[in-house]
Amino acid sequence: MTRPRALALLPLVAAALADPRPVHACDCALLGPTFHPPYVPDPFAAAVTTSEEVAGLTCRPARRGRLACTWTARYVLTRAVAGDIPLTFAYPTGADVVVRLDGEVVADSVASLDPRFGVAQRELLVTWPAGQARAVVELRADLLVGPALCGCDTGRTTNRRRHPKVSPAGLPHYAVVYQPQAQPESVRLSLDFRRPWREYQPALFRGGKGRRITRDIAKRGDDPVSIAFKAPFRLDPGGPVAGVGLGFSPEGVRPRLRLGWELAWPQVWVHSLVIETDARARVAVIPAWELTYPRVPHRLVPDSGIGVGAPIQLAPLARPGVRVFARLGWFWVHLLGTLDVYPAFRGAPPERLGSLMLQFGI
Structure with a gap:
């Protein structure tokens, strides 16, 4: 019954930066907050099927180079066994999370904090009661997303290199990672940014000016789906x-x-x-x-x-x-x-x- 907790600590996005720089000058992974679908413990996993999976990310500018983002997800679960089934949701620290089961709030990040994931992740526990063969699980998380961490030298942008103390967040690069399960084979993913943005390569979405875009993304097993992007005209504090x-x-x-x-x-x-x-x-x-x-x-x-x-x-x-x-x-x-x-x-x-x-x- 041990859960692969390491998955909660793997928000690595293998993406090549799209800046006009020398090749391999800063090809690195980006680190961002990670979200997970409901986790079903091993004794119940074989009897639970996810028939529908829809997720979306909406972001708008916030203070000090951050984005105020809302992550939403919807899952349709069916099961072949009776009895209560525990569901677990992993989410990043700092997110304000609400989980609904068939439209009713069953958990939130204030009442159900569980520190077992350490400083980067928290966990919400929900019970799927007996007698419900089908359940619609909805998750909403509000959080502030800062510029993504990068394994390269983040001090080379103009503001960052000239003012390292006042402009600690000098890279306008952001990343949110979704760690799906292998089933179903695709997830419908929506992206809505209220500012210009560009997608990393290989692109799931083409850059735009705040318009909402929806794509059906084919999964590669349980590999992370990275939403890595950048806002090219962000105003830094200098x-x-x-x-x-x-x-x-x-x-x-x-x-x-x-x-x-x-x-x-x-x-x-x-x-x-x-x-x-x-x-x-x-x-x-x-x-x-x-x-x-x-x-x-x-x-x-x-x-x-x-x-x-x-x-x-x-x-x-x-x-x-x-x-x-x-x-x-x-x-x-x-x-x-x-x-x-x-x-x-x-x-x-x-x-x-x-x-x-x-x-x-x-």
Whole structure:
């Protein structure tokens, strides 16, 4: 009567990433929450048949790069023996689960917590009472799904490598795994995302813009059915930046300080808003946009980018300008060079300012 508990800990999805990167740069398995159909103990398993199996996943954006998802499943069970039959449902920790038997709630994740699956899984126990030859079992689980864990270096995306503390969830890749039983031979699976998404290869579904798609998926025995996908335009939090260096202005060489925030969306574009000062007379607010590459092929390859900005000088004279800049560095430490041009404005002559700073992210 020992249950193969290891199945509850196998949310591995063998999928090749669809990003435009070098081949084999990050071919890895994704880890996500795992759901199971009702488990029937061995003494009753031969007498219970699942004649229908339908499942669906609906997700919408949530805070801090997570998705608020609802997993639903429906099973039609028939049996050839009398007496009560115990049913067990395994589900991931953190999910709010309700199980219905013929329309009536028989268990939920608050009243029936069972910690025997450890930190990753929980278990709900349901009794199929005697006298019911056919039963319709329905499960609904609400949970927050974070970016999937990956066996590769997850610190290579723009936000993640420049701000490893503030942007710990830098990969917009998600995975939910369904661990079916061998019978029936197929499961009807629906996918409904309220945001753009793309499927991993080999694809069960083609990417879309939030539309609902349903497919009959042929099983390969009891192999996991992985719903692995990514949201290509997710907004990540980015992080703060601080810099110190030297500024070159008509007043001569002076210290230059900067403080602000930057984020990447999509990952190839870095948007920033900083305040710079020479700690004496000059103060400017600079919105800027930088073109970079979203991933680096190797840790030793520097992170570089070029960009433009629209500095607004506040002191000593309020005036607009134009900035061009370049950046080169590794992870959260960068060398930043800037050139600002302020045209003649309200009787003031044109000015050119430059700087060379060492910038840090968090």
